[in-house]
Amino acid sequence: MRAPPELAGWVLDTGALLAYANDDFYLQSVVRSCRRRGRTLLVSGLSLREALQGRPESEQLAELLDDAGTVLAEPAERDTVVLREHVRRTGGDVSAAHVAYLAAERRWPVLSDRPVQLSDADRNLLIEPV
Secondary structure (H helix, E strand, O other): OOOOOOOOEEEEOHHHHHHHHOOOHHHHHHHHHHHHHOOEEEEEHHHHHHHHHHOOOOHHHHHHHHOOOEEEEOOOHHHHHHHHHHHHHOOOOHHHHHHHHHHHHHOOOEEEOOHHHHHHHOOOOOEEEO
8 A cells, every 4th residue: 555645746637727727716726825835736748738728828827837836747758658558547538647647656636627537547546626
């Protein structure tokens, strides 16, 4: 059994990014809290591209990404084997698989609109639905 997650940050998926872009009070509160406490917000590049398709000129997303506490993560070649398995478990959803991989690797909680898919990718994830 894994140790409990170290709450050094949150992983945001597409749904969380869109909620933030749409001024969702809960997401705005999480971001403010992370900034006050020096915690990191980790964003999958795949999720960001999906969110930008829905909100291409979002000032909120631009501001979020410009903050020093936000880290953008792209899939790396070395992650291919694990990602491939996560993609299979998520029913082919590559961005959900990448988010699950990032969260599992760091043992960080996820803010997500796809809790079932992420849980299918890794049952040990802590997922907060948005």
